[in-house]
Amino acid sequence: MRAFLGLGSNLGDRAYYLGEAVSALNRSSITILSKSRVYETEPWGVLDQPPYWNQVIEVETSLSPLDLLHVCQEIEQRLGRVRKEHWGSRTIDIDLLIYDNVVSASKELTLPHPYLEVREFVMAPLREIAPNLLLPSGRPISQVFGEGKVYPL
Ligand SMILES: Nc1ncnc2c1ncn2[C@@H]1O[C@H](COP(=O)(O)OP(=O)(O)OP(=O)(O)O)[C@@H](O)[C@H]1O
Ligand SMILES: Nc1nc2c(c(=O)[nH]1)N=C(CO)CN2
Secondary structure (H helix, E strand, C coil), rough: EEEEEEEEEEECCHHHHHHHHHHHHCEEEEEEECCCCCEEEECCCCCCCCEEEEEEEEEECCHHHHHHHHHHHHCCCCCCCCCCCCCCCCEEEEEEEEEECEEECCCCCCCCCCCHHHHHHHHHHHHHCCCCEEEECEEEHHHCECCCCCCEE
């Protein structure tokens, strides 16, 4: 199945953390189909934190949504992610944005990602690699812009 993952980092060597996360995802059960450019983005939600670097990748995977989530969380742990405040700074964050047409609303995994369409740090890289995507809301991605300024590196 195809899925889109959102990567973000705003602590430490952001390029290192994004690069390590992408290469850690390129494993037996996950094939990376495409990667967006990296974008420097203004913090969303909690504003007084360092700017992020964000990227979106498209993958093909045989993993279930939950197993894919757990792989992402394992990579976050390995890259030293420490959860302090919600939406706070982190070395690396890997979110499941979209997984095929799956809609799930469990606390552990909500799909599509609940903030997908309101975050320009997600929409800009996603629009770059999937310009004809029809969003879960039914709107074409070319017509949907989230909040926040983004600057492609
Ligand atoms: N689509 C999803 N992708 C990633 N995590 C999810 C998703 N849906 C629910 N979660 C749950 O959200 C919990 C908190 O994740 P995390 O701390 O990364 O949130 P955040 O990245 O700070 O905020 P946000 O989820 O708004 O991006 C995780 O333990 C995970 O189980
Ligand atoms: N620019 C930007 N802002 C954020 C980000 C992020 O990845 N990029 N992640 C958050 C929590 O997931 C909260 N705010």
